Amino acid sequence: MNSSSTGQGRQGPGDLDEDVRAELDTLRDSIDNIDAAIIHILAERFKCTQRVGQLKAEHSLPAADPAREARQITRLRQLAENAKLDPAFAEKLLNFIIAEVIRHHETLASEATTAGGPGNAD
Numbered sequence: 354m355n356s357s358s359t360g361q362g363r364q365g366p367g368d369l370d371e372d373v374r375a376e377l378d379t380l381r382d383s384i385d386n387i388d389a390a391i392i393h394i395l396a397e398r399f400k401c402t403q404r405v406g407q408l409k410a411e412h413s414l415p416a417a418d419p420a421r422e423a424r425q426i427t428r429l430r431q432l433a434e435n436a437k438l439d440p441a442f443a444e445k446l447l448n449f450i451i452a453e454v455i456r457h458h459e460t461l462a463s464e465a466t467t468a469g470g471p472g473n474a475d
C-alpha cells in the first residue's frame with residue numbers, strides 16, 4: 354500500500370509505487386531514444402542546409418526563400434494534423450529551425466563577400 358492509498362497525501366520521489374516507477378522509467382528510456390533520434394535527424398538536416406547555404410552564397414542568392422517556407426509550413430501543418438500533433442506547434446518549430454538556418458546562410462554569405470570582395474585577392 355502506498356501513501357496515496359492510505360490517504361497520506363502526495364508521494365515524494367523516493368516512495369513511488371513500484372509499477373508506476375517501472376512505467377515511468379520505461380517511458381523515459383523511450384523519450385531519451387526519441388530525443389537522440391531528433392538530434393541525429395536535425396544534424397542531417399543542418400548538413401543539407403549548410404550545403405544549400407554554400408550554393409546560395411556562391412551564386413549570390415538570398416538567404417531566405419519565403420515562398421518555399423510557405424509551402425513547407427502548409428505541408429508540415431497537414432502532416433502534424435494527420436499525426437495528431439498541434440499544427441501551430443509544428444509551424445513554430447519549423448520557423449525556429451529555419452530562423453537558425455537563415456542565420457547560418459547569412460554568415461556564409463558575409464564570409465563569401467569578405468573573402469571574394471575587392472582588396473581581398475589572396
Ligand SMILES: O=C(O)C(=O)C[C@]1(C(=O)O)C=C[C@@H](O)C=C1
Pocket residue numbers: 402405406416417418419421422425450451454455458
Ligand atoms: O530551401 C532553401 O532555400 C533553404 O535555404 C532551406 C530552408 C530550410 O531550412 O528549409 C531555409 C531557408 C529558406 O527560407 C527556406 C528553406
